[in-house]
Amino acid sequence: MVKKKTCVFISGKGSNLKNLIIRSRDNIFPVKISLIICNNKKAYGVNYAKKYKIPYIIVNTSARLYENKILFYLKKYKISFICLAGYMRIISKNLIKHYQKKIINIHPSLLPKFKGLNTFSRMIKNDEIKAGCTVHYVNEKLDSGSTIIQKPFYINQNDDEKTLKTKTQKLEYKALPESIIKIFRNT
Ligand code: GRF
Numbered sequence: 222m223v224k225k226k227t228c229v230f231i232s233g234k235g236s237n238l239k240n241l242i243i244r245s246r247d248n249i250f251p252v253k254i255s256l257i258i259c260n261n262k263k264a265y266g267v268n269y270a271k272k273y274k275i276p277y278i279i280v281n282t283s284a285r286l287y288e289n290k291i292l293f294y295l296k297k298y299k300i301s302f303i304c305l306a307g308y309m310r311i312i313s314k315n316l317i318k319h320y321q322k323k324i325i326n327i328h329p330s331l332l333p334k335f336k337g338l339n340t341f342s343r344m345i346k347n348d349e350i351k352a353g354c355t356v357h358y359v360n361e362k363l364d365s366g367s368t369i370i371q372k373p374f375y376i377n378q379n380d381d382e383k384t385l386k387t388k389t390q391k392l393e394y395k396a397l398p399e400s401i402i403k404i405f406r407n408t
Pocket of ligand 1: 231232233234235236237238266306307308327328329354390393
């Protein structure tokens with residue numbers, strides 16, 4: 222099996238990235254993490270690029286034409302699949318056009334509920350019964366592309382933002398690799 226050359230975009234802690242790197246070392250996992258793009262030079266997740274010796278680039282998203290730099294490196298590393306894992310920037314139409322149905326994102330809520338930021342505080346305020354995570358394709362609208370996998374759990378009365386985040390992330394570590402396997406199952 223030829224593994225798809227994949228780029229993971231991050232902005233912060235990178236725990237999903239770490240999980241994916243480890244999963245992708247499995248011979249039968251369909252992708253190889255060939256490049257990491259980060260828009261925050263202080264992001265902890267960059268350490269995983271260094272530790273696992275994966276090429277990475279830091280982009281300054283306030284620079285004009287920074288997406289040209291991204292496109293240049295995606296091409297250079299022959300990237301055919303993109304995973305957004307905690308990347309806190311909207312992807313441009315141009316990049317989406319280049320990678321139609323080839324970009325996925327992991328979001329910490331049961332979409333279409335709670336698009337955007339601060340999902341856990343909004344869930345608590347709203348007295349939600351369930352929380353969870355969603356892996357979806359990326360399109361031009363924020364957190365709106367079609368769902369690949371969703372994993373729910375019931376919220377306990379004593380859950381707070383911190384416990385919701387921990388429980389959600391535990392599910393994310395399953396949902397993201399499972400989604401990738403599902404996408405490439407028949408290829
Ligand atoms: C995840 O919870 C993901 O749902 C959201 O950002 C978080 C990233 O966490 N989009 P990490 O950087 O992978 O630890």
